Amino acid sequence: MSYTKRYRKDKRTRKKAKLKKERIFALIILIITFFVLGAAVRYIISGRNLETEADWVTNLSQDVNDQYTNTLVAVVDDSHNILKYITILNQKEDSEELNTIFIPGETYLDTPGNDFEILMESYSKGHIDLLIDTVKDYLGVSIHNFIKIESGVYSGIKNELNFISDVNHDKFKTQVLEKDLKEGDIQKIFTDHLTSIENFYNNTNERKGFFNTPRVRKYIEKQIETNFTWDQMIEWIDTTVVNANENLVAFKLPGEQEVVNDQKHFLPDFDELEIIVEQYFSKKATKEVSKDNITIEVLNGSGVSGVAEDASDMLEEVGFDVVSIGNADNFDYQSSKVIARKEPRKAAKEVALEINQADLLVELKDDFEAMVTVIIGENFEDN
Structure with a gap:
């Protein structure tokens, strides 16, 4: 074979090989492109799917108050159509403080025309939209955002996606509803629960890029x-949950668990609840009240000689203005009472923080001399 023919043949072979390589390379590029586009589309679709598109949801955005934002978190067991509990998280404008209150699903609703109804029923009858309307009416607050979450979502993520999680909603509820919790216990229980959620979020972020994979998003979309x-x-978690512990003010719904119709129910203390809601969760902006501007009458309700004077001295030492001391209508008060007589009711809350184990009540009287009445009961000697 001549050199010229061999050269032409080699050239054709090289050309075919080059074309083959170019086609393979182009095919690889095409496959990669479709893969990337597919991942992007799945990512975008997942992003859209999280947000509920029901018509009633648009009403939430119309319920905006410039001074604060309330987010309702409902923990449910949809397999049994059960509301386990809700928490409301309040963030005021220009404040790092995060206020939150725990309300169990078995909370009694003082609903006109019903013999007995609990919060759980509003969810089982009308799901999340009726629940939100019920809470708004029950507490007299605005709800701007909501998150409904399956109680087993964290254990589900742990099992299905092999993520580490020690978040346990059922354990959290049991701890909050324990009787005879000491001062500061509620705060610690909430802080520990938020810390476990924060740790889960941070750990999964480091390992997988939390919320950043279609598989994770697809699973969570079914649970939330x-x-x-x-x-x-993501922004809400970053600003609310992560690093919120230092600024957290936590409450349990005031009241007691009682057995009604052979079932455990939670009967709220509506007077104390009214003060908490107005101060920390409602539309009404309450200005800070300095202690020296809070006037107090102190009454002896236990019959122990000198107890009203001792309580008066204690309150004056921390800055309050005691304007009168006397005896209550009787000496049979087992526990001390702190009674709001004038607005702002926050003043009574400030006083109650100094009288350990006191009941917080609201009995407003416009012509009353003092802003707050303190009745010293028999349990005051244990303070």
């Missing part, structure tokens, strides 16, 4: 209902 988009959810 919310008016947040994915970006808003």
Whole structure:
């Protein structure tokens, strides 16, 4: 074979090989492109799917108050159509303080025309939209955002996606509802629960890029209902849950568990609840009240000689203005009472923080001399 023919043949072979390589390379590029586009589309679709598109959700955004934002978190067991509990998290504008209150699903609702109804029933009858309306009416607050979450979501993520999680909603509820919790216990229980959620979020972020994979998003979309988009959810977690412990003010719904119709129910103390809601969760902006501007009458309700004077001295030492001391209508008060007589009711809350184990009540009287009445009961000697 001549050199010229061999050269032409080699050239054709090289050309075919080059074309083959170029086609393979182009095919690889095409496959990669479709893969990337597919992942992007799945990511975008997932981002859209988190936000609930029901018509009633749009009403939440119209319920905006410039001074604060309330987010309702409902923990449910949808397999049995049960509301386990809700928490409301309040963030005021220009404040790092995060206020939160725990309300169990078995909370009694003082509803006109019903013999006995509990909060759980509003969810089982009308799901999250009726629950939100019920809470708004029950507490007299606005709800701007909501997150409905399956109680087993964290254990489900742990099992299905092999993530580490020690978040336990049922354990949290049991701890909060324990009787005879000491001062500061509620705060610690909430802080520990938020810390476990924060640790879960941070650990999964480091390992997988939390919320950043279609598989994770697809699973979570089935467990959560919310008016947040994915970006808003991530921002809310970053600003609310992560590093919120230092600024957390936590409450349990005031009241006691009672057995009614052979079932355990939670009967709220509506007077104390009214003060908590107005101060920490409602539309009404209450200005800070300095202790020296809070006037108090102190009454002896236990019959122990000198107890009203001792309580008066204690309150004056921390800065309050005691304007009168006397005896109560009787000496049979087992526990001390702190009674709001004038607005702002926050003044009574400030006083109650100094009288350990006192009941917080509201009995407003416009012509009353003092802003707050303190009745010293028999349990005062244990303070």
